[in-house]
Each structure stands twice: as structure tokens, then as C-alpha cells.
Amino acid sequence: MFTTRPTLQGTFGMAATTHWLASQSAMAVLEDGGNAFDAAVAAGFVLHVVEPHLNGPAGEVPIILAPADGPVRVLCGQGPAPAGATVAHYTSLGLDLVPGTGPLAAAVPGAFDAWLLLLRDHGTKSLADVLRHAIGYAEHGHPAVERIGETVETVRALFETEWTSSAELYLRGGRAVRPGELLTNRPLAATWRRLLTEAEAASADRAAQIDAARRIWREGFIGEALADFAARPAMDTSGERHAGTLTGDDLAAHTATYEDPVTHDWQGWTVAKAGGWTQGPAFLQQLALLPAELPAPGSPDYVHLLIEGSKLAMADREAWYGDAADVPLTTLLGEDYNTARRALVGDRASYVLRPGSPDGRTPRLSKHALAVATGSGGFDPLGIPASGAGEPTVARGTGPRTPGAPPTADPGIDPDGTTRGDTCHIDVVDRWGNLVSATPSGGWLQSNPVIPGLGFPLGTRLQMTWLEEGLPNSLTPGRRPRTTLTPSLALRDGVPVMAFGTPGGDQQDQWQLHFFLAVAQRPQVRGGLDLQGAIDAPNWHNDSFPGSFFPRGMRPGSVTVESRIGDAVIDGLRRRGHDVTVGAAWSEGRLCAVARDPRTGVLSAAANPRGMQGYAVGR
Numbered sequence: 001m002f003t004t005r006p007t008l009q010g011t012f013g014m015a016a017t018t019h020w021l022a023s024q025s026a027m028a029v030l031e032d033g034g035n036a037f038d039a040a041v042a043a044g045f046v047l048h049v050v051e052p053h054l055n056g057p058a059g060e061v062p063i064i065l066a067p068a069d070g071p072v073r074v075l076c077g078q079g080p081a082p083a084g085a086t087v088a089h090y091t092s093l094g095l096d097l098v099p100g101t102g103p104l105a106a107a108v109p110g111a112f113d114a115w116l117l118l119l120r121d122h123g124t125k126s127l128a129d130v131l132r133h134a135i136g137y138a139e140h141g142h143p144a145v146e147r148i149g150e151t152v153e154t155v156r157a158l159f160e161t162e163w164t165s166s167a168e169l170y171l172r173g174g175r176a177v178r179p180g181e182l183l184t185n186r187p188l189a190a191t192w193r194r195l196l197t198e199a200e201a202a203s204a205d206r207a208a209q210i211d212a213a214r215r216i217w218r219e220g221f222i223g224e225a226l227a228d229f230a231a232r233p234a235m236d237t238s239g240e241r242h243a244g245t246l247t248g249d250d251l252a253a254h255t256a257t258y259e260d261p262v263t264h265d266w267q268g269w270t271v272a273k274a275g276g277w278t279q280g281p282a283f284l285q286q287l288a289l290l291p292a293e294l295p296a297p298g299s300p301d302y303v304h305l306l307i308e309g310s311k312l313a314m315a316d317r318e319a320w321y322g323d324a325a326d327v328p329l330t331t332l333l334g335e336d337y338n339t340a341r342r343a344l345v346g347d348r349a350s351y352v353l354r355p356g357s358p359d360g361r362t363p364r365l366s367k368h369a370l371a372v373a374t375g376s377g378g379f380d381p382l383g384i385p386a387s388g389a390g391e392p393t394v395a396r397g398t399g400p401r402t403p404g405a406p407p408t409a410d411p412g413i414d415p416d417g418t419t420r421g422d423t424c425h426i427d428v429v430d431r432w433g434n435l436v437s438a439t440p441s442g443g444w445l446q447s448n449p450v451i452p453g454l455g456f457p458l459g460t461r462l463q464m465t466w467l468e469e470g471l472p473n474s475l476t477p478g479r480r481p482r483t484t485l486t487p488s489l490a491l492r493d494g495v496p497v498m499a500f501g502t503p504g505g506d507q508q509d510q511w512q513l514h515f516f517l518a519v520a521q522r523p524q525v526r527g528g529l530d531l532q533g534a535i536d537a538p539n540w541h542n543d544s545f546p547g548s549f550f551p552r553g554m555r556p557g558s559v560t561v562e563s564r565i566g567d568a569v570i571d572g573l574r575r576r577g578h579d580v581t582v583g584a585a586w587s588e589g590r591l592c593a594v595a596r597d598p599r600t601g602v603l604s605a606a607a608n609p610r611g612m613q614g615y616a617v618g619r
Contacts, residue, residue: 004609005616007525007532012431014605014618015039016592018054018424018503021142022046023607025133026428027617029125036434037065037122038130040426041115044440045134045192047424048456049185050142053151054422054503056443056456058109058226062274063118064261064489066496068433072489074259074274076480077114077440079107080323081462083477084245090467090475095238097368098463098475100550101447102236103244105460107481109226111440112217114256120210122434127199127210131192138189138455141182145613148183148445152176155446162235163449166457170445188455194221214255222454223251229451230458237550244458261489264288264333269520270491276320276327276472279548280486283509283516285313288338289345297521298537298565300572306517307542307559307578308345310510312354314545319355319363322472323480331358349577351557353545366466366473369546372554423485423503425614429594429603437487437499439508463550484548488512492598498529500593502608506548507541511589514539519593531593531606538565539588555579562588586610594618 008014013036015026025046026039034042040063048057055061061077085107090098099105119130152159152170159167169185170176177183195213198220202212216222230244261272264284271287273280289309295301321327331337341356353373355363365373423441428434442459450457464482465475473482486508487501498519502511518534525533540561546554557579561570564585573580590611595604605616 003532003536005532005606007528007530008605008616008618009526009528010603010619011601012603012619013039013429014594014603014616015043015426015428016594016605016607016614016616017043017047017426018590018592018608018614019047019050019145020613020615021050021137022426023615023617026426028133029130030430032129034125034129035123035432036428036430036436037118038125039428039430040436040438041119041123042130042133043426043428044111044115044438045131046137047426047440049134049137049188050145051424052185052445052456053148054444055111055424055440056445056459057112058456059111059440059442059444059459060107060461060483060485061111061114061438061440062278062483062485062487063114063436063438064272064274064487064499065118065122066435066489066499067122072261072272072491072496074261075114075118076257076259076274077110078277078461078480078483078485079110079254080478080480081107081465081475082245082247082250084247085462085475085477087467087469087475089245093242096467097550097552098465098467099236099238099242100463101460102234102242103230103232103246103448103458104236104242105463106230106244106246106448106458107461108246108250108254109443109459110254110256111443113214113254116210116214117256120207126206127213128196131196135189135192138185138192141184143180144177144183146179149176149178151446158235165452166445166450169450169455185455187453191222191454218251218254219248223248225451225454226458227251229449234449246458262329266290267520268493270494271516272489272491273486276329277323277480278483278486279317279321279506279509281321281327281329281332282313282317283486283488283513284333285316285338286310286509286513288333289313289342291342297518298569300569300576303540303565303569304349304573304576304578305345306514307540308350310513310542311350311544312341312344312356314506315353315355318353318369318546319365320358320472322474322482324474324476325472327472328358328361347576349557351544364471366468366471368466368552372546372552373556423505425487425501425503425590425592427499427501427592427594427605429499429596429605431603433596433598435489435496435499435594435596437489437501439485439487439501439503441485441503464548482548484508486512488516490516495598496596497598498593498595500591502589502591504589506543506545507589510541511539511591515589515591515593527600528597528602528604529595531595531604535591535593535606535608538562540565541588560588562586590614592616
């Protein structure tokens, strides 16, 4: 069976992330005696430096963790809407959607506090120990990947005319960084050095230093700069300048929190996800919709079945998920409900958004979702996001190609040159059996102006809420916007064995499902799970539901497949009525995974070759 790389195996520790420098930094922490949680935090802060177009400290990160000596838990690094972020305020500005960029789209930042809470409660290293890798890359530079400069070029005019603080950092000498050139972020390095100095002055105790740093983020020099800059009007995707609603009181009131995961059992496996404030349960719904006997993996019938199940689960996501209401997950994952829903999957592709009626309740969709679902209201069926808005539905870069074959176009850049933010991912397992999976995102360099003196911008996660009252995902002060970020953890016979995830916005729980089923159905390699084979297998996604990112479009009946999936599958899907787009051979998904065999203690890891950026390391 062809794979681009081997599945790594060892007994000491494994890390897989979307950037090789983050993976190697995580491994360096493991080699220095740290555990999986220390390593994940170090990798998270490195990703802020080396993938600034994909995430930042003022973004978000849901984390799912399985301590060797405790239960699986979810750590919520998604901040809520500020107290002033009401539907009435936004509609009074003439808006019908939250802008995709700018201060008005900023939720309370959640990533920083979540990383530090993970370090305090489950790590062993000091804050200085885990920050030194990020500080080093920010101070001395890292070889820039292609996408950083390409992203900056797509928003050059905005930086030069409006977001001048961003131009100072990313258009030095009037040009964007070229691939392979050293890119520094000395303001960020200085921010972390000052943070450490103040935290260490507050106490000699490790945990107390971490809590001091958390207070500085909320109320000290960082919190003051965040609140001050949020109040300054800045140009956004509406074409106008707006100030944000984030205040110092919002920052002071927020801390990351722990909660129980939502789980579903399938053929001896249990998959754990974050709750209905994420799209994570849609993965579980897709599992629950599967029949007892599946068609042959990779066949037209198999792909058709998964596409149609995804449409049903994502329709329920649109009608029922969100932090502004109780999500009826018990019913949505129940056997009776899914038996009835399963009967809706026929031999032909559905072009209709079909949410269910859990507990007899009538589903309610937003006016915008109804408009894009029916094609009324003048909305583009899928839409080209304005610069900086939204996440892509395909991988950045094209991955491996046949020697001698010409390169294909990079699907990460839209035809009109606009660009979108994306996401990162981290999985780590250590020799003690600790597992952690995290999906950091938001706070992209193209999301908001860089805050002078800090070296990073605010996020834009509020764009995922609706400006209509009474919906589960209505913009609501103190409530979290429903996020697409969705790390995963799988147990086998009740024992945690695998952590995995991917960037990719709305498509994350499609690609992850395909990966999980491939792992579960593939023969083992060298006595372990075939992680790399499952990652490398041809992948696909559909857009038959309203998108979570500005401008919130959809494409009914669509499915985009990698060309490697083969003519038999492509033709079979078209015969079933699917609107098939054939993408580049290596364009769907950016998965990472680590695993542990509890019987032998053997650890495994693999990372996605698409985009030529993600790597696994370990020994």
C-alpha cells in the first residue's frame, strides 16, 4: 500500500503538527523531560510565530486531553462574545452579517488562557521553559513558508492604506517576505519577555507564575493594549471602519474552562469531542448514521453514503448547535433518531438542507441560511470571501506530485487573489500515556490590524454567529460563537489510544471521519494503526450546508474530490446526481495523528503531506 511517509513508531514520545518547527519544538520539550501537555503548549506558541497567517495568541483553541491518570476532558479556549456584542448593536450599524475581519468580529480571546491553564494543571515545566522556543523563533527568525508572503500580498493594499501597523511588521522595505527568508517578529518576542519578567517577579512558584501571566493577559499591559486597540475603528469586510465591542471588563472576566466531552460508541471504539458550542458532535452524528454494514471502503457506494450522512449531520448542526441554547445531543445521537434519519439516505444525491426534529421540536434556520439554501436573496451559492475572511475548504499547497509532472495551482488562493484564514493542529503522546489534541486558530495576520507593541492581532470568531435573535447560534453576550474547531480523541474498549485532527473550517469533521474510518478498517502495519496510510488516502468534502464563515454561502449537491480518487468513483458519484468538482491530487485535508497501543506501550505518529508543511517526529 502506497504511503508518502512511514507511520513513525517508538516508545518515548511522538508529536504531529501542521508545521515541522512546532513538531520539533514539542519533541525538544519531551526530550527535556516534559510531558505531552508541556510539549503541546510549546508547540502552540511556536505555531503563533511560524504560522501567523493561520493562528495567533488572541485566537482560539479547543483542547481535548486524556491524562494517563484521569478521565478524558475538554479544555475550552473559545472566548465568548463581549458584553456589548448584541444583535441590536450590529444591526444598528446596518449589518446583516458580522464582518469577516476587523475589531467588530473579535470575540474575547481564548487561546492564551487555555494554553496556560493546560500548562498549570497538567504540565510540569515552567512558563519560561515552554515559551523559549517561540521567543527564539520570533527574535532570531524562522524560514518563512510560501503561504505567509502570498497571504500578505493578497492584503497588501489594505495593509498599506488602512492597517499600517500590520504593514510595519509584514511589509518591511515595502515587500512581503519571500519563501525561505528569515522572518522575525521582535515585538512578539519582546511581549513574551516582558510577560515572563513580570510573572517571575510576582512569585517564585511555578503555578503562581503561570497565574500571574494569565492576569497580565487579562488586566496587565497586554489586556490594556488589547482593549485599547479594540476600541479603535478599523476597516473591515463591510467596506467601512468599525470599532469593536471588546473591553477591559470582558477580558478581566474570562478564563478558560474544563468540561466533559461528548462521546459516541462505534464497533468497539469511542470517539470523544467537544460539545455543541463546536461542530464536533457532527462527527459523532455521522458515525451514528452509519448502517451496521458498510459498502467497500473507497467505492462509489461508500463515498456516496458518507456524503449523504454528512449533509444530514451538518443540517442538524445548522438548526440545533450553538451556545445560545441547549443542544439536544442525547436525542441527536440516539438510535431511534438516527434510524429515522438513516432512511433519508437514498440512491441519489440530496440538494435539500434537511435538519431533523429531535424530541418533536421544529427546526429553525436563520433567514440567511434559508436564503442560501434555497438560492433566493441574491446570495452567491458559495461566495468568494473578502480578503481575510473565512477558512478554505481545501488544503494549502498541493502535496506530493508525480516526478516530472507540472505543479498544479495552489487552491489556497482564490481566483480573484483574495485569501482566507485557516487553522493549525497539534497532537502529542508521551511515554507515560498522556494524550492531547488541540486545534488552534484565529488571530490571523489578515484578520485584524497588528496591535502595536504586542506583535499580533485580535481574532474574528464572532463572524460565525447570526444577527438574528432566538437561534442556537445567535450573537449573544457572554456566549461562545459556534466554532468549527474540533480536535478528536478516540478510545478503544474504553482506553484512550489515538488523538487526531485537521485544519479546514467546516470540512474538519468530514475529513476526520474519513480518516477515522480508514484507520478502523485498515489492517495494522508493524503491529500498530496505519495512521499514515489513512491520512494519505484520497479524501473529499461537500459544501451542501451554510458555511460558518463570511459570507456564509453554500453549494447544494456539491462534492469536491481529489483526482486520485479515480474515475470509477467520480463517474459513480455523477451517476448518483452529485455535482462533482475534481480537485488537485493532494488538496483535501491536513490531518495529524498520534496513537498509543496500551498493550505494548508502542507509540505512533503521522502527519499530512498535503501542503508539504506538516510533519510528525518521535522516537
